[in-house]
Structures are given as structure tokens and as C-alpha cells.
Amino acid sequence: MVIRTVPPHSVPAIYDVCAVGNAIVDVIADCDDSFLEEHNIVKGSMTLIDEARADFLYKTMGPGIEMSGGSIANSAAGIAALGGTPTYIGKVKDDQLGGIFRHDMRSSGVHYPTAPSLTGPATARCLILVTSDAQRSMNTYLGACVDLLAEDIDAQQVANARVTLLEGYLFDKPKAQEAFRVAAKISHDAGRQLALSLSDTFCVDRHRDGFQELVRDEVDCLLTNEFELMSLYQVATFEEAIAIARTLCSIVVCTRSEKGAVITSGEETYKIDAEPVPVLLDSTGAGDLFAAGFLFGFTHGHDLPTSGRIGAIAAAEVIGHYGPRPQHDLKELVRTKGIKI
Numbered sequence: 001m002v003i004r005t006v007p008p009h010s011v012p013a014i015y016d017v018c019a020v021g022n023a024i025v026d027v028i029a030d031c032d033d034s035f036l037e038e039h040n041i042v043k044g045s046m047t048l049i050d051e052a053r054a055d056f057l058y059k060t061m062g063p064g065i066e067m068s069g070g071s072i073a074n075s076a077a078g079i080a081a082l083g084g085t086p087t088y089i090g091k092v093k094d095d096q097l098g099g100i101f102r103h104d105m106r107s108s109g110v111h112y113p114t115a116p117s118l119t120g121p122a123t124a125r126c127l128i129l130v131t132s133d134a135q136r137s138m139n140t141y142l143g144a145c146v147d148l149l150a151e152d153i154d155a156q157q158v159a160n161a162r163v164t165l166l167e168g169y170l171f172d173k174p175k176a177q178e179a180f181r182v183a184a185k186i187s188h189d190a191g192r193q194l195a196l197s198l199s200d201t202f203c204v205d206r207h208r209d210g211f212q213e214l215v216r217d218e219v220d221c222l223l224t225n226e227f228e229l230m231s232l233y234q235v236a237t238f239e240e241a242i243a244i245a246r247t248l249c250s251i252v253v254c255t256r257s258e259k260g261a262v263i264t265s266g267e268e269t270y271k272i273d274a275e276p277v278p279v280l281l282d283s284t285g286a287g288d289l290f291a292a293g294f295l296f297g298f299t300h301g302h303d304l305p306t307s308g309r310i311g312a313i314a315a316a317e318v319i320g321h322y323g324p325r326p327q328h329d330l331k332e333l334v335r336t337k338g339i340k341i
Contacts, residue, residue: 013192014160014161015086015111015162016163017084017162018087018164019072019073019088020072020090020166020180021071021089021145022071022142023101023123025067026284026324027066028130028322029061029127029128029130030062033131036129039060042137044137046202048142051122065323067104067324068101070124070169071287071288072197074288075288075292076292077105077108077292077325077326078291079295081292081331082310082330084299087112091152094116094118097125117144122144123144125140125141126138130282134283148170149178150175150178152179158186158187159186159189159190159192162193163193163195164186164187164193164194165195165196166194167197167199168197168198169200172207180214193221193250194218194220195220195221196211196218198232201228201231205231211232212233215248215249216248220250222249225254225287226241226255229245246265250265250266253290253291259274261274261311263308272305272308273312275313276316280320281319281321281322284323285318285325286318287315289311289315289324292311294310294311302339306339309339313334314333
């Protein structure tokens with residue numbers, strides 16, 4: 001088993017989690033299947049688009065809800081909603097959507113000091129079209145967020161966080177990959193832990209070798225779903241994939257939709273049941289909030305099964321309404337399930 005030994009840290013952490021990811025504004029609207037067909041949008045997929053296509057779809061889609069998003073930004077907001085202390089590193093431009101993002105993050109309780117860019121591409125946005133079956137079809141213009149550089153990684157933010165969480169969606173550009181490695185070194189030099197979210201199978205397919213290297217050499221906690229994990233190691237079954245991952249990471253957290261989740265640590269395996277959901281309205285952010293709940297529990301002294309249970313509760317809340325951020329009191333929801341936080 002290849003498990004990294006993290007030196008003990010001598011300075012108490014200020015933050016539970018330092019999240020590093022794509023700073024994106026989500027625009028969420030209802031649509032029917034005919035709209036998707038008319039505009040050549042593959043149902044249930046995530047498609048990268050350019051600024052012209054983003055402007056066209058934004059004007060064409062129906063009235064929407066605009067809120068700060070991005071996978072790991074959603075996780076940070078979820079940690080704050082549970083009463084945690086997250087900090088966030090991500091790039092927006094000094095424009096209208098950038099202002100929305102900064103306001104939403106700070107008002108949700110996330111420490112977000114990254115300065116906006118004054119030049120360059122516009123703030124990223126994800127146009128999310130939700131059909132009546134709760135499938136979300138995402139059209140993403142990455143804009144400013146992918147221009148995150150190594151110098152944008154605030155050493156104090158990373159060193160002062162118990163866990164630094166990296167977002168797989170950000171892995172596209174070589175300079176962003178360099179930023180990941182800088183964050184990993186700062187985190188481990190400070191005696192902290194590094195977590196990685198694989199984000200999506202299309203990310204894994206494009207960067208399989210790079211992700212495998214990062215997981216092998218740097219990652220203490222891998223956050224993924226079963227399809228991303230199977231793609232990472234190019235195996236046919238979940239069981240094969242988890243068997244490989246558990247030899248490389250101290251902790252592997254793998255969600256499986258209605259099957260719940262599996263968490264491994266060394267030789268231990270924990271199965272986490274999915275929480276019942278009265279109405280499945282929008283699956284946007286389910287994995288992000290599971291990560292939030294798990295990392296909140298993990299950084300607050302709960303054992304792995306309890307941390308996973310908190311993740312399942314948070315995920316169930318977010319899929320019961322539109323949008324990737326919690327709308328109910330997550331702390332109270334967790335307490336009603338008999339978990340003290």
C-alpha cells in the first residue's frame with residue numbers, strides 16, 4: 001500500500017477546508033426536451049462552450065436563477081452552512097457576474113479574498129437547463145476561472161486549512177496544474193492533508209495520466225463517483241476501481257447515486273446509505289454537497305461513517321430544490337438525524 005505520511009502540524013488550523021476551484025456563476029432555468037433538441041444540447045451532459053455561444057443561450061433560455069456556483073465553491077458554501085470555516089481560492093473578472101459570485105460566496109460565510117481580474121476573459125458561467133425528469137444539461141463557458149496561476153495560490157490560506165480541496169474541473173490548463181502542485185506542496189509542508197475531487201468523467205478522460213500521477217503522489221483523500229473512478233483506472237467494475245484507489249490514498253470517498261456511497265480507509269470499508277428524498281427536483285450539486293458534508297464531519301472529529309452520513313444528508317437536501325446550494329438549515333437537518341454537530 002502506497003500511503004503518504006503527513007508530518008504533524010504544530011500550528012492550529014484557522015480554516016477547516018481551503019477549496020481551490022473554478023469560480024462560476026450558475027444560471028438555472030426550466031426547459032423541455034424540444035428546447036434541448038432545437039439547440040443541439042445533449043441531455044444530461046456538460047458541454048464546454050465559447051463566449052458567443054454562452055451569450056446566445058443566455059438570451060434564448062427562459063427566466064433563470066443566478067447564483068454563484070462551481071463544484072468546489074458549492075462544497076465550500078455547504079461547509080459554511082454546516083457551521084464550518086471554509087476559505088476559497090478562485091478567479092473571476094471585475095464584471096457583473098463576478099460581483100454576483102463574490103457577494104454570494106462571502107454572504108454564505110466563505111472566506112474569499114481572491115482579487116478579481118481587471119483584464120482578460122469574462123467571469124465564467126454555467127447555463128443549466130433542467131427538464132421535468134430532474135436531468136440537468138450544463139453549458140459551461142469557463143472564461144476567467146481557468147486562468148488560475150500558481151501565484152494565485154495564497155500560501156497562508158492553504159497552510160492554515162486542515163484540508164485543501166482541489167477541483168478536477170480546473171485541471172485543463174498546464175498553469176492550473178502547476179497551481180495544484182504548489183497547493184499540494186504548501187499543504188503537506190504545513191502538515192495538512194490534500195483532497196481531490198475528480199469532478200466529471202470527461203475531465204478524467206482528458207487528463208487520466210495527470211490525475212493518476214496526482215492521486216499517486218499527492219492526494220490523501222480522493223472524492224469521486226463510481227463512474228469517474230472506473231474511468232480513472234479504465235476498469236469495468238466499481239469493485240476493481242475501488243480496490244486500486246484504496247492502495248493509493250489514505251481515504252477514498254465514492255458516491256453511487258441511489259446506492260449511497262462507499263468510503264475506504266486502509267483495510268476498512270464503510271457503506272453509506274442514500275438518504276430518502278421526497279421529491280427529486282434537480283440533481284445539480286449533489287456530489288458537491290456530499291463532499292461538503294463529509295469534509296465537515298472529517299475536520300470536526302467525526303468518524304468516517306458519520307462523516308459520510310452527514311454528506312448523504314447534505315446531498316439529499318440539495319436535490320430536493322433547484323440550485324446547488326442548500327436552502328434549508330443543514331445544521332438542523334443533521335441534528336434531526338441524531339448527529340451532534
